Amino acid sequence: xxxxxxxxxxxxxxxxxxxxxxxAVMVVMSFNSxxxxxxxxxxxxxxxxxLAQNDNVLQGLVNTLIVAVSTTVIATVVGTMLAVGxxxxxxxxxxxxxxxxxxxxxxxMLAVGxxxxxxxxxFTLGLHSVLLAHLTFGIPLVAVVVxxxxxxxxxxxxxxxxxxxxxxxxxxxxxxxxxxMPGVAAGALLAFTxxxxxxxxxxxxxxxxxPTLPMVIYSMIRFGVTPDINALATILLVxxxxxxxxxxxxxxxxxxxx
Amino acid sequence: xxxxxxxxxxxxxxxxxxxxxxAAAFFLTPGLIALIVLAIVPMILMLTYMFFPRGRFGxxxxxxxxxxxxxxxxxLYLGVxxxxxxxxxxxxxxxxxxxxxxxxxxxxxxxxxxTIALLAIMLPFWTNFLIRIYAWIVLLSGPGLVNGALTGIGxxxxxxxxxxxxxxxxxxxxxxYLSLMILPIYSAVEKxxxxxxxxxxxxxxxxxxxxFSVTLPLTLPSALIGAVLVFVPSFGNYVVPELLGGGKxxxxxxxxxxxxxxxxxxxxxATLSLVMIVITFILLIAQAVASRRVRNA
Numbered sequence: 001x002x003x004x005x006x007x008x009x010x011x012x013x014x015x016x017x018x019x020x021x022x023x024a025v026m027v028v029m030s031f032n033s034x035x036x037x038x039x040x041x042x043x044x045x046x047x048x049x050x051l052a053q054n055d056n057v058l059q060g061l062v063n064t065l066i067v068a069v070s071t072t073v074i075a076t077v078v079g080t081m082l083a084v085g086x087x088x089x090x091x092x093x094x095x096x097x098x099x100x101x102x103x104x105x106x107x108x109m110l111a112v113g114x115x116x117x118x119x120x121x122x123f124t125l126g127l128h129s130v131l132l133a134h135l136t137f138g139i140p141l142v143a144v145v146v147x148x149x150x151x152x153x154x155x156x157x158x159x160x161x162x163x164x165x166x167x168x169x170x171x172x173x174x175x176x177x178x179x180x181m182p183g184v185a186a187g188a189l190l191a192f193t194x195x196x197x198x199x200x201x202x203x204x205x206x207x208x209x210x211p212t213l214p215m216v217i218y219s220m221i222r223f224g225v226t227p228d229i230n231a232l233a234t235i236l237l238v239x240x241x242x243x244x245x246x247x248x249x250x251x252x253x254x255x256x257x258x
Numbered sequence: 259x260x261x262x263x264x265x266x267x268x269x270x271x272x273x274x275x276x277x278x279x280x281a282a283a284f285f286l287t288p289g290l291i292a293l294i295v296l297a298i299v300p301m302i303l304m305l306t307y308m309f310f311p312r313g314r315f316g317x318x319x320x321x322x323x324x325x326x327x328x329x330x331x332x333x334l335y336l337g338v339x340x341x342x343x344x345x346x347x348x349x350x351x352x353x354x355x356x357x358x359x360x361x362x363x364x365x366x367x368x369x370x371x372x373t374i375a376l377l378a379i380m381l382p383f384w385t386n387f388l389i390r391i392y393a394w395i396v397l398l399s400g401p402g403l404v405n406g407a408l409t410g411i412g413x414x415x416x417x418x419x420x421x422x423x424x425x426x427x428x429x430x431x432x433x434x435y436l437s438l439m440i441l442p443i444y445s446a447v448e449k450x451x452x453x454x455x456x457x458x459x460x461x462x463x464x465x466x467x468x469x470f471s472v473t474l475p476l477t478l479p480s481a482l483i484g485a486v487l488v489f490v491p492s493f494g495n496y497v498v499p500e501l502l503g504g505g506k507x508x509x510x511x512x513x514x515x516x517x518x519x520x521x522x523x524x525x526x527x528a529t530l531s532l533v534m535i536v537i538t539f540i541l542l543i544a545q546a547v548a549s550r551r552v553r554n555a
Contacts, residue, residue, distance in 0.1 A: 113300030
């Protein structure tokens with residue numbers, strides 16, 4: 001019996017090897033002291049130093065942070081409101097579909113639609129056009145995460161507050177919103193991670209002279225393998241991993257699959 | 259019974275009338291307007307673009323035409339659409355073959371380990387997509403580690419051309435989207451009532467028989483959901499064919515990208531996008547049907 005049990009975990013271990021070996025190799029190579037891109041010769045932080053002097057990367061990082069922070073703030077507020085509205089104030093399936101559809105469509109479709117829309121209304125491109133593009137995905141993303149939290153919340157608390165004479169606004173601000181906070185924070189972190197890493201929408205909707213960090217990475221990768229990409233990749237990896245683990249702590253994200 | 263009671267008290271205590279309508283408008287308007295303007299209106303615009311000829315520098319000339327649809331029947335484009343189907347289909351099939359046993363294994367873990375195991379599946383998915391693709395370039399390129407290892411143990415003399423073929427594209431897409439197959443299947447296996455399997459075993463069925471007549475049919479709708487989640491982004495991808503496929507336009511996504519950013523033929527790009535949208539919607543409907551079956555089960 002025990003032997004059979006152990007055998008069923010083999011595919012899982014293989015999956016983890018498949019997922020993590022390429023990432024691990026990249027992280028190890030980022031500390032390589034030689035500029036031979038594929039053989040490790042000794043420990044060094046010099047590629048992180050090179051990175052810190054790469055103006056394209058730094059400019060891309062600044063652009064990306066502007067877009068990602070704005071996306072996070074707006075998507076979190078609007079997405080949370082949308083989640084509350086959909087969960088508490090309507091049963092319309094059409095509105096519900098409207099609130100989730102943009103997150104389901106292939107990004108390329110959203111990107112193509114937006115470039116046509118921008119040109120039709122003669123909208124100038126820039127970081128603001130990337131921000132709007134990221135909102136099409138960020139708002140539904142936050143709304144979905146917050147709704148998971150809303151569904152698990154005890155409505156009797158809100159009812160008690162109303163029965164005790166608190167108005168709708170006071171009840172929302174003092175009962176509903178504090179209860180939602182873990183979901184809101186998780187949604188915000190996911191929206192930030194999404195915007196930080198998003199490439200397809202940015203590639204279509206950005207002004208080429210104002211590239212975001214993923215656009216810079218894309219052109220670096222196309223240009224060839226250089227060790228400072230490994231360093232940049234490692235930093236972004238740490239940021240994403242930290243964000244996702246924080247989300248897990250706040251919402252027990254993994255339990256939504258049970 | 260208790261469910262009915264909760265529902266009744268829920269509706270009776272909700273605020274009614276104008277206040278409720280104002281609250282609904284307050285919460286729903288900003289999000290819905292943003293999504294209508296930024297997603298629905300652009301999609302409708304794109305659909306109208308298909309009926310116009312191209313403008314000289316991108317955009318369109320506003321004269322009705324069906325020539326974009328005639329161009330679709332060109333074997334060149336049909337071939338690329340077919341190739342994209344085969345590649346995305348292969349990725350989906352492999353994801354199912356790898357993802358199902360992996361998801362099944364996670365569901366058998368002790369609760370403490372389940373959380374960590376699931377988190378380890380989700381982490382790569384939330385990591386920068388370009389960087390994950392780059393990681394494979396590092397591994398597979400001419401002087402890369404895989405070639406180094408193979409030469410080192412004497413299996414090959416010359417480095418192999420591991421990059422820039424359809425197999426590498428399949429690998430990259432599988433790496434990108436495998437998580438999306440594992441999570442729904444895990445969810446289904448986890449929800450499975452263990453008594454069903456016990457009953458099957460008690461009635462004398464072998465473990466294999468139990469798996470094929472109880473577990474598999476009950477988890478199949480979720481596998482279908484996972485399959486759509488993997489197929490849709492694989493079919494619409496252009497980054498992986500670009501970076502791991504060597505930039506040859508061999509998938510629908512590359513062709514659409516080129517129509518918009520290189521050839522500047524937006525109407526034909528929109529027509530190709532229609533193909534992608536129609537296929538996406540057919541699959542999403544199949545997925546909705548499957549998830550209804552999951553909920554009713």
